[in-house]
Amino acid sequence: MLTEENKVIARRLRQTTRAVKANPLSLLLILVLLSSYIFGASSAKASPLFGNGKHPISWKPDRLELEVMQGVAQTLMVEMTSAVAVSSPTIFVTPSLTDVLSVYTEGLESIPVGQTVRLPITVQIPLDAHAGTYAGTIHIQNGNKTLSDPLQVKIRVIEPTSDSIPVGPALPSSDRIGTSIFETQYIIDELVVGLAMDTPDPAQKIVEIATSTNGLIIGSVPKVLLYQLRYPQATSFEALQAIQSQLRTDPAVEVAAISHVMQPFVTYPDDTEYTDPWDEAHPAGDNWHLETIKAPSAWDIQTGSSDVTIAILDWDFDNLHSDLSGNIAKVTGTATPHNGHGTHVSGLACAEGNNNNGVTGVAWDCTINAYDLGGPLFWPTLVDNMVKAVDDGARIANMSLGITMKGGLFTTEEHRLQQVADANNIVKRGMLYAQQQGKDVLWVIAAGNDNEDTKFTTPASLSEQFPLNVITVGASNQANELSNFSNHGPLVTVAAPGGQSNWFFPTEQLFSTLPRSYWPFFGYSDQYGWMAGTSMAAPQVTGLATLVLSEHPDFTSSEIKECIVSGAIAGGLQIPGEEFYIINAEKAVACEDTIDLPDEVDIVFALDLTGSMGQELARVKAEVAEIMQSLEALAPGTDFHFAVVSYEDYAGAFDSRTCGSRYRSTYGASGDESFRIDQPMTDDIDAVGGVVNGLTLGSGSDGPESYARVFWEIGQVDTGATLGFRADALKLVVNFGDNIPHDTNLNEGFEPPLTPPFGQADFGIDPGRDNDIDCSSVEGDPNNGDIDFQADALQALIDQDIRLLYIDSSEDTSFIQAWQFWASQTGGASAAIARDGTVPGDLDLAGLIADLLRLIE
Known part of the structure; x- marks a missing residue:
């Protein structure tokens, strides 16, 4: 096996050979210079410059x-x-x-x-x-x-303390790193704690938590209320898990996670030169990846724009490489050599094109903000750099990194999924921060190189929780099959060329930029080389997203993602045995701003009118006409009908204790209604707009609402007939709400389990149509039974093939995550907006609903 020193010598000999081929008369000069290099130390000693007593x-x-x-x-x-x-x-x-x-x-x-x-x-x-x-x-x-x-x-x-909070993430010393039962490296005595974003005094709270659990505060990411706590008493993985369980009992703690080490998803073959012609019909050679995705055809439409800012979160950037210097605007962080991984990724995404030099990225022109992650990568460092990328204005962010929780003799699937959920709950704080700041960021993440289901990998599995603006990328080989290392499964969004794990044939890898090397007497020389992995697949999608946004500068992240996914499907290269396709750059860039929907679509607007919904209702009233007109424009061949229902809650006090629940409370104010039909289906947009603008708020407080009754009713045959659902129409409920339903166990049914779970999962029984808790099910008597949210309400929508699009203004992480899961069970989707009704990324409600429709079309 070659040592690193021998690899350097071998690389320089190859460069020397190319120089001699170009000019045989240069051989003598090269030999003289090489001897000067080899004996440079002795020559330096004899030099007068080194003997005059000065330090150069x-x-x-x-x-x-x-x-x-x-x-x-x-x-x-x-x-x-x-x-x-x-x-x-x-x-x-x-x-x-x-x-x-x-x-x-x-x-x-x-x-x-x-x-x-x-x-x-x-x-x-x-x-x-x-x-x-x-x-x-x-x-x-x-x-x-x-x-x-x-x-x-x-x-x-x-010495660290329990009452002082350092600002910024802290890396561990090497004696604090061990190997977990999941075959990952982790910090043996540290937990990462995330507080609820509405915690009144987070600094005081984390000090209280650290003090009460004998923890030491060693780092923080204040903008997302993330803190690193060290526990010297944790002498084993099990001991650390015990403290983790203790922390989770505190209602202010949204996440407490063990800190695992993340790695780039890459293999490192040797380098070679770039010589092959272009041929999309027969992808081969060192530009095979660009030919496979039809990049040259896309370049006939668009080559990129410096107006598009992309963030690359990685390691080891050379911003002076001549193929990157014009596109990398800045490098943030301390550069730690890492085999040129970040330089290679940057070149695949956006190396300068058509400059008669080196290689080209999928995009030729862009603005790269590079974030060097330093040495071993832990969750707080990653989130801190995600926050920086958002603050710096990134529209697209590439993360060719992650970790897969491995199975083994002492690990169950449930254990593995729990570790992934914990990690995702930390990483997603960077994504939620973008939403809270009103920034629309598309996150492109490598699926992983462990030949595992992506559900065991973080942060790649976040594509499930953020379906609008996360793309998880698998890798394909030259045969247009799944690479032999690539993770897979339904959480992978698309594939892109990533090569094959084959050290003997580097052309089965991807060719891109590497950090420059220095030749004595010649100066710095650009380097290029081969790597393989989903790390290499992801930046091609990032480059393609750059092309799409350059061509369509008004597109949202969801629209960019839709163009990339639909373009891949239209390109027709499906990965055998999987649901996803290889990207097609030409079709993605040529994407039109339309939605492919059936001939008939029936939409019920369901509006929560409790007193806490004032700003959201005002926003809906102002935009309801635009919502309907926009949908008709985006799907010109579709006949839309719209209906309106509204609700507050059940009026009066209800006692669920006689049925085994622990909940007793006043549900709603006098005069509240748990469900009413305000407007049956019609194609009269003006009539629907008039009804919505005539709605008024009730006086109910902000608490669990009658969502179970609302969705169950809409799913009933008699109510559906009253609403006027058409038999062959795509049926949708667009619900605007800010809370959770009445139910005796809201933690029930989540797969994987909701993390963190609802601390109080019992919010009482939904009384049903008769407004009376009688401890019986609606399955036995629809007019008198009580309604279970999961078994009755969601199931009613599923049985009638009615999809739920839920728009959540709670600003509560657990609520948002729960509604994403519940909506997905019906084949629908969910998105979060602010309390004042504003939509992240400077969107309007029409754009947001269109984005949700794109997820289910």
Whole structure:
């Protein structure tokens, strides 16, 4: 097996061979230069520049002072500039620092004249390190000769506490990383805690939690109320799980999760040169992936725009590579060498095209904001960078990373799914943050390289919870089949070329940009190479999304996703044995802003009129005509009929305790109604608009509502006849609400289980048509029985093939997640809006409902 040093030599010999082929007379010069490189150390010693007592290398900054907690690691970057060329430099760290500091020197083979070289330095404080100050220096040598002034370093090691909250995520020291029963690396003594976003004083609350559970606060992402707690008493995985269970009993804790290490989904073959012609009919060679997805045909329509900002969350970006320098606007974070993964991903998405140089991305032009994730990746670091990407204005975000929870002798499917749910509940805070800020971001995520069902992978499985704006990408090979490593299953949205795990035939991989290398006397040289994985498939979808948005700048994330999915289906390359297709760039970019619906569609607008819904109702009144007109314009061949129903709650107090429930409460105010038909089906838009604008709020308070009665009624044959449902129409209920239904066990039926579950799952019995709790089921007597939300109400919609589109203004994470699941059970979908009725991403309600329809068409 080649060592890293031998790989570098081999790569340079290949480059030398190409140079000699181009100009045989250059062989003599190359040999002279190569000998100068090999014997550079001895030549440097003899040079007058090295013998005059001056140090040619300077540091920026020239002094490091930092404060780091016990058990925490921190990577930072220093720069050095040399007045002369230096080969084979050696980094020397004084012994007083070697226990807490290391310098990453891989690839530091030389320092060119006048060039700035960045040097990663990792400060890592073990758990047993004593609090206090560690001081020393770092300098550069060549043999025994000192070439730099000393870089002064002072590190103050402090102990974490329960009452002080550091700002920013914290990386663990290596002695805190272990292997879990899921075959993942994890932090052995840490839990990541997310508080409810409406927590009145989150800082005080997390201090209370840490104090009461003997935890130490070591990091935070304040904008999404995420905190890292270290538990020294957790001496095993089981002990950590016990503390996790304790934390979940606190109503303010929405998520408490074990922190697993995420990785890029990639394999690393060798590099080669880019020489093959273009032929979409016969994809082959080093541009086979672009030919497979019909990128050249798409380029006849659109090649991209710098107006589209994409975020790439990854590792190791070279923003000075000539194929990327014009498109990468900035790199945020500390660059840690990672085999050029981020550079390769960036090139696949958006390497500059048509510039007579190197390679091209799926998009030729874009604005890339690159977020270097540093060393080992844990949830808080990822979420922190997701928040930064949102704040920086990204419309599309690529995440070629994740982790699959493996099965084993001591793990059940339920255990694996629970770990995934915990992790997803942390990562999705970055997505929810975008929605709360009114930002419309399309998240493109690699499915994973473990040949597993994607439901066991995070964050790829978030495509289920965020169907409007998450695309999970599997990998295909040159035979247009699933790559032999790719994750699969119904949570994969589309596939893109990702290659095959085959080290002997690199052309079964994907060819793209790699970080530049330095040649003494020649300077920096662009590099290119092969990689395979769903990490490589995802950025092609990101590049395609860039093309679609460039062509259709007003499109929402959902519309972009719909164009990519429908274009893949139209392209006809379905992965054998799977439900998803390989992307087709030409058809995606040529996408029209329409919805493919049946000839007849019947829509019931269901409106919650309790007192808390004032702003939402005002928004619906203002936009209801536009909603109906927009739908007719988006599906011009469809005959729409609309109806209106409304409700508050059951009037008066109800006691469910006689039927085994623990719930007794006043449901609604006097005069409230649990269900009424305000307008039967009609194609008269003006009539429907007039009815909606004539509705008035009741006086009911914000609490569980009569949703079970509403949906059950709509699913009844007699009520359906009164409403005027047409037999062959696609039947939809568009419900506007802000709470949850009456039911004695709202946690029932979730697969995987709702995380976190409703702390109080019993909200009383829904009395049904007779407004009376009589402990009997509507299955036995529809006019007198009580209604169970899951078994009766949702099932009634399912039995009549009526799909629920639920628009949730609760701003409650558990409610939003629950309604997404309940709506999906009917074949429908759910989306969240703000309390004031505004829609994330500067959309209107018409656009939001259209997006939901695209999910079910």
